[in-house]
Amino acid sequence: MALAFVVGNKFRHKVTTLLENASVPQDLREELEEILENESTTKLSFKTARKLKKYLQDNGHPFYLHEFLEDGSLYLPEVVKPPRNPELVARLEKIKAKLANEEYNRMTRNVNTQQMSHSGGLAELGRDVRSAKAAVVTVLNFLVTVAAAFACSYMGSQYLFTETTSRVIAAVIAASVVGLAELYVLVRTMEGELGEP
Incomplete structure (x- = not known):
């Protein structure tokens, strides 16, 4: 499930311009400055994106949120698969072997080995x-x-x-x-x- 946006250079440039020319609320300013200052942080949380969008709408700025995120993408965290239970794996292997054996017995049910040995005489x-x-x-x-x-x-x-x-x-x-x-x-x-x- 997506948790944030991965921002690009266009976002950094537009936010820098916005912070220089406008009076952005203090909490939003801090969050945006933290993203700009820290080069390793390229994620914009949905909460901050909502605040930014609301601020742009309320103040009639010529920027739209989609313009900020144009060269970005959604941040999808890597799904960590839990380790498989060894007891379950062993049980599944036994079931697979049993099913394979039953299938083999079903296929060879009408084969009579004694009749085969006499037929070649x-x-x-x-x-x-x-x-x-x-x-x-x-x-x-x-x-x-x-x-x-x-x-x-x-x-x-x-x-x-x-x-x-x-x-x-x-x-x-x-x-x-x-x-x-x-x-x-x-x-x-x-x-x-x-x-x-």
Whole structure:
């Protein structure tokens, strides 16, 4: 909280002029002279500032208080923080540690260390190999089925078409139809394995 003004050179000059040319009340004169004489005292209390303002207003002087304080500022004393209680600090540290431990336990609540140690064994490797084997067999089955449909259509279309171009187009169409049917069956099977209708 501000307690006083910090005055500058402009204040000192105007107060000196005021004290030389006017009859200032004795108590106000003493306070102002004390500020002027003592170079280390650069503070003007609010009480003295009020007295000076009242004096200027009552006597109709051409000076205004804001002109006196133009190059000054408010004096804000430094806030001294009281030392922290060591018992309180220790108690706060215990509470922080407890909260951190609770947070850690909440995050790791669903982690099972025994399950983690078993998941890295040969059983998991066997499951992975079986899954990869099933995927490779499915892809090879799809490719063999489409290739066989193409070959059968190409060979069978020789009785309908004499040109090679027509035979290839017919074989591609038949292989595409068989490939799409195979994909449909594959997708429906995978949906059934995932539990979707």
